[in-house]
Amino acid sequence: EAGVAQSPRYKIIEKRQSVAFWCNPISGHATLYWYQQILGQGPKLLIQFQNNGVVDDSQLPKDRFSAERLKGVDSTLKIQPAKLEDSAVYLCASSLAREQFFGPGTRLTVL
C-alpha cells in the first residue's frame, strides 16, 4: 500500500514570497490533515478535511494560509506571503478510521 506522498521535500524562500505544498493521501482515505511542526515541538494541526469539506481550520492563520482539497483527493496548502516564523516542517496525514498515516513532510525555510 502506497503511503502519503508530499512534495516538495524541501523549500527555501525569502520572506514575503509565496509557497505551495502538495499532498496525495492514501487511496480511499476520506480524512486529510495538514500539520505544522516547528523545530523542537510536536506537530500542530492546521486544517482537517473530510472528503473535500473543511471540518476544522481553527488553528489556520487565514490571513496568509489557505488550503484546498479539490475532488476530495489531493490537497494543497499555500502560504502567501511567508514570514520568518513560518519556517517549519509541514506534514500531511490521512486516515480512514482512528489511525493517522503521515507523509514525510516538507521542510520550509524562510530567509
Add this chain to the structure above:
Amino acid sequence: DAKTTQPNSMESNEEEPVHLPCNHSTISGTDYIHWYRQLPSQGPEYVIHGLTSNVNNRMASLAIAEDRKSSTLILHRATLRDAAVYYCILRTGQTGANNLFFGTGTRLTVIP
C-alpha cells in the same frame, strides 16, 4: 483539550525493555489514549491505542492504570531503530473528532 505530561527524555540500553510513562489526570471517560512516535526526519507513525484495557500489538504494549489517569508504553526489547520521540495523545471518542493534539513528547535514546 485534555493534556498529557511526559518526561522530556529517557535512555535505554539496547535489547532491554523500556517503559515510557504518561500522565493524563484530566482524561474524560470517552478519551482514547494514543501513542505515536517520530523517527528522525520522518513523519509520526502510529504505535498503539487503548481505552480502558491493556493492549498489545507487534510494536508495543500499552498498560493503562485502573483510574485511567496514567498509562505506560512498553517496548519489550529496545533496538537502535526505536530511537525516536514518543508522543502520548488523548483523542476524544466523539464521532468525527479525530484530531490529535501533540505535546513535546519523550525523546528516547537507545544506547548500543
